[in-house]
Amino acid sequence: MTTAYGPDARDRHRPGSTGPGSHPPAKHLIPAGLRAPFEGRTWRELGYVLLSLPISVVLFSFAITMVSLGLGMLITFLGIPILAAGLAMCRGFGAMERGRARALLRLDVADPAPVRGKGGLMSWVGTVLKSGVSWRHLLYCVLHMPWAVFAFNVAVVFWAYGLAALTYPLWRWVFPAYAGTDGIQLYGDRTHQVYLDSPAEMAATSAIGLALVLVSPWIVRGLVSVDRAMVRGLLGPSRLASRVSELESDRGVVVDTAAADLRRIERDLHDGAQARLVALAMDLGLAKEKLNEDPEAAARMVEEAHGEVKVALQELRDLARGIHPAVLTDRGLDAALSAIASRCTVPVTVVVDLESRPAQAIEGIAYFTVSELLQNVSKHARATRASVDVWRAGERLMLQITDNGRGGADVSGGSGLAGLAERLDAVDGVLVVDSPAGGPTTVTAELPWRG
Structure with missing residues (x-):
């Protein structure tokens, strides 16, 4: 099935056309020209x-x-x-x-x-x-x-x-x-x-x-x-009024997404690094009490606390990378996407053909879009290989992620792809998913350049 999202797609997909959760037109044995008088x-x-x-x-x-x-x-x-x-x-x-x-x-x-x-x-x-x-x-x-x-x-x-x-x-x-x-x-x-x-x-x-x-x-x-x-x-609303309505809707999506990200960061800090640091403080307090009575036990507790510090630091690095990776700021999409691909469970080929860098916000959205799509490949696709292609077409940044997995990607409301499409829509982006049953799956994202 092929599904498109975004401001351009809103005009192309009207009721009755292929869209999220819809089914492709049924195949008929009788040609359309012969059955038209009976439809x-x-x-x-x-x-x-x-x-x-x-x-x-x-x-x-x-x-x-x-x-x-x-x-x-x-x-x-x-x-x-x-x-x-x-x-x-x-x-x-x-x-x-x-x-x-x-x-x-x-x-x-x-x-x-x-x-x-x-x-x-x-x-x-x-x-x-x-x-x-x-x-x-x-x-x-x-x-x-x-x-x-x-x-x-x-x-x-x-x-x-x-x-x-x-x-x-x-x-x-x-x-x-x-x-x-x-x-x-x-x-x-x-x-x-x-x-x-x-x-x-x-x-x-x-x-x-x-x-x-x-x-x-x-x-x-x-x-x-x-x-x-x-x-x-x-008889419809003016294009200006429609655009204002779309921007109001997109603004709501952006606000909701930002609030969800803040809740996720708070939850990760509370359940992860913060909990480890609290436990670390308690362990160090116990080690301090035992320092004079049992130096060997205190040394073991300090060693365990040292391990906890390393784990907490790694969690904080992962959390910072999830907010905005330093490699993206320093070296751009090529290096950042290569880093994502190296963590994927299947071999991923990354080709980035950009002579310059887009706007920082668009670059960040592109990074997290590819990151989420490669996570889907790792978790759901059952693929043996995947590829990521990035290029510029006029004033648009194009992303295409392909895998040879089982296909049948679910784009119904509430799925990860639907949420990703809404986030792209908020910046005048478009997401097109082509995922027939049995694969392969090709997801194409289009973002404004705004360099």
Whole structure:
């Protein structure tokens, strides 16, 4: 399975697409072109196109009426609240259209921020009139009607002619029974008439109808792609608002991660080095008491305390390395990642192709990303070899970790990979995991350079 995370991936992965915990599309024996007329998606999209015409006529009429009335009455100052009321109603219509797109097109567009005035009617009116979202909803109501008319006619013509031609042999009897002709007339003048009445002609008509039926779903699919773009571009939140929301979410992830790191450091100090130093102080106190009474026992206790000091120092070094390794600061990613690889339980090949160093924060994130991924290789992959490649692509730092293990990496919520993806997401990073069952596993991380 392949899963992508990050700011770019948010646009690529919408509901219905491959994402965390989702399954790849099922394989079908029947080609997509043949099964398209029977899929639920086809009929939902056709229903969307058919409903768009009457709905768009109502929206267009309302929008034009309210704008014309509001602009016409601006001289009396009543036009301002009328125009604001029209924009507010257009926002309500936009909510309805987002719901319709969500139900029939499976297009999930976030609701824009609601209008909030500081208090009073005029404050609300001013907020509505200054809101770009309100004017984009009005633009949707105006522009969607001509497009809906075009899409409705194209969809109805293709589907109607296709189904009629495909089933022509079933209803041709209507012509001789009620119209006094042998079939559909293709040509006629005073001396010649050409009808579709022979078996070969009816078979050809059905074949043409079948071709139209098979191509109609794809034509409708192309038509609704324009509707998708209009709903997403005009009825959703602005890109600035979306970006602010993403940054607020990312800030929360960063704060939570920092708090978790501080708790981990406190726990490691309390349960590790601090506990050893307390025990060491007690042992040295006992050795001091026994120094005069039993010098040999005191010497043994001092020797044991010396060993405890070495263990405590090693734990403190490991803890400091977990906070920020000195080798990374002094010598960069190449040396730091080589040090990580040397501690991995499987042979790891490290290739770092960087002419300069990225920003210190990005370098640290890259280091801990590779460290966590190699820990996963050691603990879960059952691999016999792995590789780490680091390079620069434009203004992005690329990391790729590959192993020949069993694959099937779990990227569901709550897993280590999901948490790692959230931390990368907080700095506009992307994590892509390709881990089919049976392996190999390739994890690609992309970070901003910011050198």
